[in-house]
Amino acid sequence: GKFGERWFDICKAYSVDVKAIDVEWGHAVSPEAVEKALNEDPKIKAVYIQASETSTGIYHPVKEIADIIKTRENTILIVDAITALGVVDLPQDEWCLDVVLTGSQKALMLPPGLAFASLSDKAWGFVEKSTLPRYYFDFKKEKKSLGKNQNAYTPNVQLIVGLREILKEIKEEGLEKVFERHGSLANATRLAVQAMGLKLYTVDEPSNALTAVWAPEGIDAGKITKLIREKYGITIAGGQDAAKGRIFRIAHLGYAGCFDVITAISALEAVLKELGYKFELCSGLKAAQKALFGE
Amino acid sequence: GKFGERWFDICKAYSVDVKAIDVEWGHAVSPEAVEKALNEDPKIKAVYIQASETSTGIYHPVKEIADIIKTRENTILIVDAITALGVVDLPQDEWCLDVVLTGSQKALMLPPGLAFASLSDKAWGFVEKSTLPRYYFDFKKEKKSLGKNQNAYTPNVQLIVGLREILKEIKEEGLEKVFERHGSLANATRLAVQAMGLKLYTVDEPSNALTAVWAPEGIDAGKITKLIREKYGITIAGGQDAAKGRIFRIAHLGYAGCFDVITAISALEAVLKELGYKFELCSGLKAAQKALFGE
Known part of the structure; x- marks a missing residue:
């Protein structure tokens, strides 16, 4: 779908050597295809996937793909969970999802303006070694600031206040x-x-x-x-x-x-x-x- | 100041070959120093400056520096006007400021969450030729979408609605x-x-x-x-x-x-x-x- 293709385009924009597994629109990717690609090129560092592909309404088999990746030391799984998180169960630790991403404007029921990323220890290891260009979206800087209970840069304060209310509601339900x-x-x-x-x-x-x-x-x-x-x-x-x-x-x-x-x-x-x-x-x-x- | 140093760090993060004009904190940069640097290296593509340097409370001589740059075909002036726009007069066209930037949370009196960039024709020429990596902050894509009265990506809708109210207020005053x-x-x-x-x-x-x-x-x-x-x-x-x-x-x-x-x-x-x-x-x-x- 469109957002799967976007992962490809984003990687390309940053000169990442990227290989697409072509899947017909409306279909899910097969875990076997992912496994085959990884076996063919064990140097692949990351697998990018949409949990819920919004352009086609497909749910990709996240758990099955995570099962393939979790035993591979040199590969992480990066899950765009923008319309999946808060809709279906995606237990990050249990399934070994290395990076899980979402935004404020979907299941979190807020206006657009916040993005969320949750990283596994394995993913943090990759962050340490990464040399791709970035300034504001620097996980290392954010982690350091989070240690002081702060943000590295001016955050979208009113949405964070709103988030607290939403999380209370979700917890209650x-x-x-x-x-x-x-x-x-x-x-x-x-x-x-x-x-x-x-x-x-x-x-x-x-x-x-x-x-x-x-x-x-x-x-x-x-x-x-x-x-x-x-x-x-x-x-x-x-x-x-x-x-x-x-x-x-x-x-x-x-x-x-x-x-x-x-x-x-x-x-x-x-x-x-x-x-x-x-x-x-x-x-x-x-x-x-x-x-x-x-x- | 800190934000002047940040321009330097951002350029470095993207492997831009960058030269800093060191200015003691609390002082403004002299237009002569900028002119000297440009004369020494006429290949310099962009001059980055803070109009109002928030870390030290200095107002840098934007107009005088713009006067030096406006006649040079291969150099543009990029002005961080985050705490200056809406506080002092910065007539972009009249002074030939090539890129003017601000955010929603300063003189525009909104919560944080929007950034603004205004480009001169000269700056658009530079955008066309730029090869630095980017995906979401791609001016070319945004320009194309603006032509259709849209945003390239999901915008912070509620702040845009708020902005309309603020602009009415400013216009009224x-x-x-x-x-x-x-x-x-x-x-x-x-x-x-x-x-x-x-x-x-x-x-x-x-x-x-x-x-x-x-x-x-x-x-x-x-x-x-x-x-x-x-x-x-x-x-x-x-x-x-x-x-x-x-x-x-x-x-x-x-x-x-x-x-x-x-x-x-x-x-x-x-x-x-x-x-x-x-x-x-x-x-x-x-x-x-x-x-x-x-x-």
Whole structure:
């Protein structure tokens, strides 16, 4: 997906010698492909992966890939968990994830402005040896400042204050309940769009953070997202890059609740009807209702 | 000062071949020294400067240095205007400043989280040719997105909304009035501390954003800032790096008004008295009062 490709572009920008494992959009990477690449070139220092690939709605097999990497001394696993952390369980220490990254604006339910990185001891060893150019994003400097309970540079103070409140809320709900809620919302959304005769874009395991769906034959996905926003004030996302115009994406992470799914499916039904898609009205809602509240 | 040294460190971090013009802390750089350096090495691509050097309270002669650089085709002037923009007049086009930078948390009166860069046509030419590594801070990508009235990446939305309000406020007050107000607050602060028998840290032109002052002989500046914060809830800054423990710094930019100066001077008098400094109580306040409100 787009964000997998971005890892590649970022490495390239810093002259890192990088090898991409090409995966068709909508598919997950296979752990075997990662293992094969590492066996072919044992000098590979880091494997970059998205846990939840937001552009395609795929959940990549993070645990299985971590199992391959954890025994290799010279390789670390760097996980973009931006739309995964706080949505699904990603136990960093237990699974041996070396770097886990997220942002404030997804499951942490804050405005954009904070990025988070959590490093394993193995990853800290790599930081010590790294010679790539950086100034403000220098983990060594940040670690030194954290030791004094400070930031190396002026932080986004108001978001840190907000974060404390969010973490209290998450703690109160309980992580297991949070993961369960997201799983249930994702399941209801997937069943609802399929009941409407639509096809999921994700071929392999879908991410619980969002649902990516093929637009019906002959209807531009951009028209769906535009109409749903302009007419009903509801924002769903279109496709990016290779999937542009072909898919739409419904998010259900963070503070989303069951009635957000009901609302999104209801509006989607209204808009698809208006755009001439033939389906049984209320079929999506019925499936969502059943999935969320039982029969 | 510290931020001048930071330009040097940032260049070094990116393997830029960089030459520092050493200036004693508390002094401004002389335009002649810049001209000499440029004449000695006409291949120098960029001159980096702080307009207001926050660590020492100095205002560097930006206009005079810009006059030297503007006729040189192969050199641009990059101005860190973080505590200067919105405090003093820095007409970018008129003075031929090639890159002007600021942040949201100073004269723009917002929380930290936004950085601003404004580039001249000459600077855009340099961007086109630059090969230094970068990904997220890529001006070319941002320019392309700006053309579509978008950001290249997820921006700090809530601060941009806040910025619109702040800019309305500044427009309403009028830039000239804003500069006048800061000049008046700076003048009152400088006169007040000098009336208390204290010495300004700035040897050359002081910045109107803040006033840097030598702590009295025998009193650690850290004690002054600590006591004033703990006892009166007023935050003034200590010295950084070379000036640590030796100076304190009173800010008067952004939304500061005349009674912020009165409050700061009053608290400073109380704290210095407590720490055993001999001076005439109310001498600072009297000078500030006179400067702010006339006789």
